[in-house]
Amino acid sequence: MKKMFTPKNIKHFVSTTGVATLSRRPCFVALSNHTTTLFNINNNSSCFVREFSTNSSGNYQQEEGNNKNFYNSKTLALGLVGGLLSSIAAYYYFDNNRNNVDDNLHTLLAQALSAQENSTFEEQERTKKNVNALLQHNTPIYRVVLTGGPCAGKSSAMTKLRERLQNLGFQVFIIPEAATLLMTGGAKVTDNSSVEDVLAFESSLIKTQMAIEDNFQEIARVSKKPTILLCDRGTLDPKAYMADDLWQALMDMNGWSIPMLRDKRYDCVIHLVTTAIGAEKFYTLENNTVRTETIEQARELDHRLRASYIGHSQLYIVDNAVNSFDEKLQKVYNILSHQIGIPRAKSSRRRFLLKPMEKVDMNLRHEVIDLEQIFIPTGNEKDVTRIVKRGQNGVFTYSYHSTQTIEDGLEKIEARPISARTYVNLSSQADKSRMPILKKIYSFVYMNHYFELNHYLNGKGKGTTILTVEAVAGQEVSIPPFLEPYILEEVTDNNKLSSYEYALKN
Structure with a gap:
């Protein structure tokens, strides 16, 4: 070979x-x-x-x-x-x-697994602690996309976020938008551009975006400092500006796929809704020399942009249902705090139990995701650690998740990408009292909220369907009409109806 x-x-x-x-x-x-x-x-x-x-x-x-x-x-x-x-x-x-786990982890795991049969219980537990310590203390680099419709407040948000995150000890890089760089330099397409010209431009745009991101990633890696890369738009933003068949042609000619550009590149995607939706009096074209959209065009573009990232495990939509722009910024900061492991109030994700559904008849644009999660022993019944394999059309990403309860009402959540090799190695240390959980997830956006319909394929919850939505506790959530007849009850605080409990063998 x-x-x-x-x-x-x-x-x-x-x-x-x-x-x-x-x-x-x-x-x-x-x-x-x-x-x-x-x-x-x-x-x-x-x-x-x-x-x-x-x-x-x-x-x-x-x-x-x-x-x-x-x-x-x-x-x-x-x-x-x-x-x-x-x-x-x-x-x-x-x-x-992209995998914030260095080769020392693989060496440690290899040594641990080779000696697994002959080691004592204490040695095995010590190895597990070493692995978790290495996962948790490896210098993190988070790559976050801020996207949204025109005049959504991205530039102001990134400037203020950088100040706040730097005060917490993070090195923060703002990654410029490739489209703005190309267009202000004179490179652009028009309504009269040929298909070949459009494909060439959009291909160069995405490659430029990836090159800029990867170079900042390399600078962050060499610095050995905890770093957050705030990307002014991401590699899937061009999808909103192209017809579906043209976009597919672009994917095919470059050998790309949506999971590759969406899941493998970014830890989190935050969509800021344009002021053209819900805050029309603040919509303006003055602060961006290449912005030309009318309010109606801005609204349509906003919907297309958010649809481009449907399917990402950490997609958040920040709308204009706020009293001030500072309040909108605070929402973004709270989301980032969750991503980088800063203790915060317990999850704002609401959950609803649905009646059995023989067929999911979606009349909204959606993505279907395959997911496997394996639980790892933590030694503390209040803490949960799991590894997740998530994919679409045969392309998978792997991640490590740890939830620690600091005190009542506060929890620390850590999530980071890992390699397929690390996933396989860590799976050998799975909690023997729990089985891997398999789910089929249907992701979609409705009324400025990101929903995931989780259908359990095995375990104690086999056949169960749970609808989840990211929303502040007490906030009114509009359930899509096609799902309303299936809602049984809200189960946000019912831990018995969770993947962790469904995984129990007995």
Whole structure:
């Protein structure tokens, strides 16, 4: 089996047959069962090939005569460099930056699992504590999207949020909007633009947005400081400006998918509703040189933007049902506080038990999500730790969630992405008294609220359907008409009707 591997400034790579020692230079490594070929690029744009194989002891040795394979080919070298840069960026981003768990965790888990059968109960418990400590204390980097319709208050919100979050000790980066950069620079599409021009522009826009975000992510990683990246719009915002068939063509030509652009990139999405909905007297075009939308266009665009992110596990909609803009900002700050683990009042997510539904007949735009969650022992009956696998159309993201009760009325919630490998390793430490919970989730937006219809597929709650909505306690919530006949009762405070209880085996 051959594969490409582009390690970042490391000297050793463990393969199935031994340990190959690599240089710090960019390299292309082809691995087979017994042979590793190292293409090492010199500073003079030449390239030479060395082959190593494993001896009887499992160590790597250089094959005789392979130094003769020396190629003075600028074309080969440049081709390798181009491929390597892309591969390094892809590997580095997806396997490291987005997963706020470093390789020490994988080493610790491997050691723990290999010794699991021979270890004492105390040793196993100590290992679990070490794993949780490493997960919880690894320097976090949170990537948050602030989106919304025109004149929603994003720019003002980001400036004030940065001040407040910096006062809490976070390093805060504001990621500029790629569309504004391109359009103020003169690059844009018009009603007369061809399909090819539109696809080229939107493709470049999303790639620019991703590059800017990833570079700020790298700066944050190197700094080793707890960091929050506040993104002025995200990679799915362009979807609101395109016809569905054109958007799908854009996805296909770039090899992208909505889960990739939505779930794998962002920890949280906060949609600020335009003042054109509910605060019309404050709607203006004066503070943005590229804003041209009328109030009617702003309303339509706002609805399309929020629909673009439906399906994200942490989508929040902040409307204008407030007494002041400062109150709107406070709502955004409360949401971020929840995301970064600052103790706050217990969950404002309301829950409703529904009658059994043979078929979910949705007459709203929605997304269908597959979810698996596994509970991990915490040693404290008031605390809950779980790992979650969430996906759509075969594309999955993995996350770690911890809820700690600080005191009555206050809880600390931590959620962070992990890799698929970490998910598999942590699943081996699952609570043996509980089974994995499987759910089918239908996500949609109705009357400025983000709903999730949770249908349990196994466990004690098999066949049960729970409707959840993010709303302040006591706040009036409009239930979609097609669901009203199925509502039995509100169960927000009924912990017996929860995934944690449904997972119990006995």
